Amino acid sequence: MSIKQRKKDHVDLTTSGQVDYQQTTGFERYRFVHNALPEVDMDDVSTRADLLGRTFSFPLFISSMTGGYTDAGAVNAIIAEFCEEYNLPFGVGSQRIMLENPEAVSSFAIVRERAPNAFIAANIGGVQLSGGLPRSKMRMLVDTIEADAVIVHLNPLQELMQPEGDRAFKGIQEGIARLAGQCDRPVIVKETGAGISGEVAQRLLDAGAKVIDVAGAGGTSWAKVENERKNNRSPQHQFDDWGIPTVDCLLQLTELKETRPFEIMASGGIRSSQDIAKSLCLGAGFAATAQPVIKVVVEDGAEGLKSLYHNWRRQLCIILTLLGCEQIDELERCHLKLKCQER
Numbered sequence: 001m002s003i004k005q006r007k008k009d010h011v012d013l014t015t016s017g018q019v020d021y022q023q024t025t026g027f028e029r030y031r032f033v034h035n036a037l038p039e040v041d042m043d044d045v046s047t048r049a050d051l052l053g054r055t056f057s058f059p060l061f062i063s064s065m066t067g068g069y070t071d072a073g074a075v076n077a078i079i080a081e082f083c084e085e086y087n088l089p090f091g092v093g094s095q096r097i098m099l100e101n102p103e104a105v106s107s108f109a110i111v112r113e114r115a116p117n118a119f120i121a122a123n124i125g126g127v128q129l130s131g132g133l134p135r136s137k138m139r140m141l142v143d144t145i146e147a148d149a150v151i152v153h154l155n156p157l158q159e160l161m162q163p164e165g166d167r168a169f170k171g172i173q174e175g176i177a178r179l180a181g182q183c184d185r186p187v188i189v190k191e192t193g194a195g196i197s198g199e200v201a202q203r204l205l206d207a208g209a210k211v212i213d214v215a216g217a218g219g220t221s222w223a224k225v226e227n228e229r230k231n232n233r234s235p236q237h238q239f240d241d242w243g244i245p246t247v248d249c250l251l252q253l254t255e256l257k258e259t260r261p262f263e264i265m266a267s268g269g270i271r272s273s274q275d276i277a278k279s280l281c282l283g284a285g286f287a288a289t290a291q292p293v294i295k296v297v298v299e300d301g302a303e304g305l306k307s308l309y310h311n312w313r314r315q316l317c318i319i320l321t322l323l324g325c326e327q328i329d330e331l332e333r334c335h336l337k338l339k340c341q342e343r
């Protein structure tokens with residue numbers, strides 16, 4: 001199967017809503033502690049948030065998704081124009097396809113054309129780095145979109161579920177260290193939905209990562225996506241639920257943050273502004289989401305995306321007000337209570 005067809009299948013399957021994890025993110029374990037005396041005027045509440053030294057209108061990164069097949073340029077253009085207008089950061093989909101198909105370049109280049117000032121991150125697989133991606137090729141990927149950061153995605157589970165996927169995972173940490181040493185852009189490392197543990201995060205920080213995006217379990221299951229693509233009763237379906245829940249990743253990384261400085265991004269199953277707020281209470285500086293964005297873009301285009309943003313932003317303002325906070329950096333662990341501790 002061609003890489004272009006695979007990219008298209010990914011969008012079709014994830015927008016169908018049939019490929020979520022059965023296990024949950026863990027956000028449902030927590031309830032907000034209501035503040036009946038908030039002493040805050042909602043008009044004074046700000047949702048501004050910082051990531052890698054830049055300030056954005058809202059703590060939401062549009063996760064890496066697509067590029068390279070016929071309709072991908074149109075999807076990327078809609079997301080790019082939206083991010084330019086609303087000042088949100090955005091990651092393009094894996095640019096590996098550009099290395100193999102020069103005609104795929106335009107569906108990525110359009111992002112910078114439509115978003116001249118937005119924060120845009122390049123994207124490449126850890127597996128490509130372990131194979132010794134030449135510096136000139138990495139430069140080309142970054143230059144095509146004038147990237148502000150480089151995202152490296154780790155996806156061993158997804159690769160192992162793909163009949164045509166990679167099987168060799170040695171040397172990825174070294175590849176990331178090489179990239180971080182050579183590249184003048186900050187390196188963000190993410191999973192694709194199976195989660196990053198505290199121990200793995202430690203090794204990624206040793207390699208030079210500046211931001212860890214946990215991309216934990218509870219949202220889109222990439223094992224399930226790949227197994228559905230096989231269009232049969234695959235015995236590999238037993239792996240559909242494999243992964244570390246997003247909240248467990250966040251708790252492990254927050255602990256690590258006490259010993260060394262880095263930025264935590266929360267993703268994997270972020271489906272509402274309550275999920276975003278809970279992520280920030282649990283120690284993330286920013287959240288990210290993929291599936292809700294691709295679904296709304298495919299179904300309702302740019303207007304749908306704007307409406308999602310306005311709804312989530314207003315809801316986050318309500319949450320902040322009800323917790324007695326004017327700024328998102330006032331959100332803390334004490335604003336949450338574990339439901340199992342309630343009497």
Ligand SMILES: Cc1cc2nc3c(=O)[nH]c(=O)nc-3n(C[C@H](O)[C@H](O)[C@H](O)COP(=O)(O)O)c2cc1C
Binds near residue numbers: 010153290294
């Ligand atoms: C259609 C689609 C394509 C994706 N392609 C990529 C990709 O090329 N590179 C990458 O790092 N992650 C990719 N992802 C994974 C997301 O960035 C994200 O980590 C994952 O879907 C979990 O987030 P979610 O539960 O909000 O969907 C893709 C996600 C979707 C929905």
